[in-house]
Amino acid sequence: MKWQIDIEGTLSPLAILGAFFQKPNTIAYPTIKKTTATGYRGFHTNVLADCIGCANCQDVCMNDAIDMIKSDQEYNKKNASQCIPRIDYGRCCWCSLCTDVCPPDSLKLDEEYIGVSKHASDFIYMPKNK
Amino acid sequence: MQTPKHITIFHGPQHPGITGNMSVELDLMGETIQKATTHVGYLHRGFEKLIERRTVIQAFTIVCRICVPEPDPNEANFALAVEELAKMEVPVRAQYIRVLVLELSRLAAQFLWMAGQSGSIGLYAVGQWAIADRDLILDLFEELTGARVYHMYIYPGGVRRDLPEGFLQRVSKLMVYLKKRLKLYDDIFINNASFKNRAIGVGIIDASNALKQGFVGQVLRGCGIKADVRKDAPYLIYDKLEFEIPTQQAGDVYARALVRRAEMDQSIHILHQVIEQMPQGDIMLKMPTHRKFKLPKDDTWVKVESARGEFAYYMAGDGSEKIRRMQVRGPSLVHAYTLLEKLLVGAELSDVALIMNSLGICPPEIER
Numbered sequence: 403m404k405w406q407i408d409i410e411g412t413l414s415p416l417a418i419l420g421a422f423f424q425k426p427n428t429i430a431y432p433t434i435k436k437t438t439a440t441g442y443r444g445f446h447t448n449v450l451a452d453c454i455g456c457a458n459c460q461d462v463c464m465n466d467a468i469d470m471i472k473s474d475q476e477y478n479k480k481n482a483s484q485c486i487p488r489i490d491y492g493r494c495c496w497c498s499l500c501t502d503v504c505p506p507d508s509l510k511l512d513e514e515y516i517g518v519s520k521h522a523s524d525f526i527y528m529p530k531n532k
Numbered sequence: 533m534q535t536p537k538h539i540t541i542f543h544g545p546q547h548p549g550i551t552g553n554m555s556v557e558l559d560l561m562g563e564t565i566q567k568a569t570t571h572v573g574y575l576h577r578g579f580e581k582l583i584e585r586r587t588v589i590q591a592f593t594i595v596c597r598i599c600v601p602e603p604d605p606n607e608a609n610f611a612l613a614v615e616e617l618a619k620m621e622v623p624v625r626a627q628y629i630r631v632l633v634l635e636l637s638r639l640a641a642q643f644l645w646m647a648g649q650s651g652s653i654g655l656y657a658v659g660q661w662a663i664a665d666r667d668l669i670l671d672l673f674e675e676l677t678g679a680r681v682y683h684m685y686i687y688p689g690g691v692r693r694d695l696p697e698g699f700l701q702r703v704s705k706l707m708v709y710l711k712k713r714l715k716l717y718d719d720i721f722i723n724n725a726s727f728k729n730r731a732i733g734v735g736i737i738d739a740s741n742a743l744k745q746g747f748v749g750q751v752l753r754g755c756g757i758k759a760d761v762r763k764d765a766p767y768l769i770y771d772k773l774e775f776e777i778p779t780q781q782a783g784d785v786y787a788r789a790l791v792r793r794a795e796m797d798q799s800i801h802i803l804h805q806v807i808e809q810m811p812q813g814d815i816m817l818k819m820p821t822h823r824k825f826k827l828p829k830d831d832t833w834v835k836v837e838s839a840r841g842e843f844a845y846y847m848a849g850d851g852s853e854k855i856r857r858m859q860v861r862g863p864s865l866v867h868a869y870t871l872l873e874k875l876l877v878g879a880e881l882s883d884v885a886l887i888m889n890s891l892g893i894c895p896p897e898i899e900r
Contacts, residue, residue, distance in 0.1 A: 408725040411723055411725030414723045414724065418719075418720045438674070439671070439675040439678075441696075442674060461822075461823070464586050464587075464590035464593060464594070495682070497593035497684045498684070499593065503822075
């Protein structure tokens with residue numbers, strides 16, 4: 403390979419020195435937390451007072467991540483099946499198709515997305531009632 | 533074959549200079565490559581088969597995973613193929629929003645390329661800056677689609693969400709910022725003597741055979757062939773937009789870098805036009821439920837221009853709610869086998885990462 407003297411090409415990278423006068427791009431986590439955009443697709447929530455147990459969410463889920471299960475929580479009176487969705491986060495891809503097909507719009511995705519647990523069984527997630 | 537001078541090594545699958553989960557087996561005589569053999573099979577993703585087993589609407593969530601750096605051309609291709617088979621006319625606003633997303637995705641992918649290309653020769657500051665600037669685009673995607681990387685946004689029949697309030701102003705503001713930043717990237721990367729000395733005259737592609745061999749994208753445009761699906765076979769609203777196809781003649785790594793850099797300017801130019809022309813109206817057709825949405829017995833071939841070149845899908849329906857057959861034709865297969873194996877012969881070992889990064893190879897797309 404033939405090396406040539408390129409004065410402009412040698413001096414132009416010195417523009418990088420301007421970075422000393424710029425603010426950093428990173429944030430000091432966890433002191434400062436990143437704000438999530440409105441409408442971010444995070445964990446599921448389900449308003450039990452509205453959920454009618456129709457299992458549309460289970461039907462549309464391409465990863466079989468949703469099971470309809472009996473729960474001891476208080477149901478909507480119109481919930482004939484008396485079942486509510488439970489999500490397996492080992493399978494879920496957060497595509498949000500389940501929330502798109504929810505007739506009463508009770509199943510939603512929340513902006514919360516950080517989940518830490520010692521137990522693998524916590525991947526099986528019962529959507530918060532809100 | 534192993535003598536003190538002649539050795540065989542694997543470049544990848546775990547190597548910072550490899551573009552994803554693949555490897556290149558290199559026969560070396562000293563530092564010079566005598567033979568290169570591409571190996572894939574580290575991903576086992578099988579998208580095409582997965583798609584055949586799901587309904588059309590369910591399959592739409594899979595396609596974005598075919599290429600991590602730029603999932604949106606896959607989503608657009610899938611939606612265009614389904615719409616062509618089902619004879620659906622997408623609302624004009626949705627088409628504009630799709631172009632907005634595709635061009636933002638192209639810019640994000642080019643920043644990621646800049647990070648990889650500069651990292652391959654040790655200019656790590658450029659890489660970190662490029663990733664930080666790409667993140668600003670991902671912030672916009674997060675706001676628009678609800679996700680940063682796998683957007684699952686371009687849906688058959690339109691797009692899933694309308695633009696948030698003030699979104700176009702924020703895109704416009706970011707484009708002004710990025711335009712300024714790109715001048716800085718010119719100084720520290722494109723015009724940098726270290727990069728020029730490493731990239732000029734390396735990985736030269738012969739223009740005479742490039743079209744016959746099926747090469748696409750910057751590989752073609754870097755050796756003087758003006759080929760871009762957005763101009764050659766316009767889709768969505770690209771025929772209403774003004775932009776140029778940058779080309780270079782040299783055919784080497786540096787020429788491909790210059791083409792990519794010029795394309796970033798063109799993407800910003802397109803985005804400004806889209807923001808100005810964005811019409812009001814619907815963003816989605818009324819779609820049936822996923823079990824009732826059926827494709828007719830027909831087939832189609834659609835293509836879009838991704839950040840790495842022409843990206844095409846073949847799709848066949850059989851009258852049911854499932855896709856009978858779908859085939860992905862991206863730039864990676866032909867670039868990783870036909871091109872890379874020949875291009876590396878005679879190159880130096882230290883140039884492998886440099887050459888690979890300039891070709892736009894994405895292994896999940898090979899193992900689709």
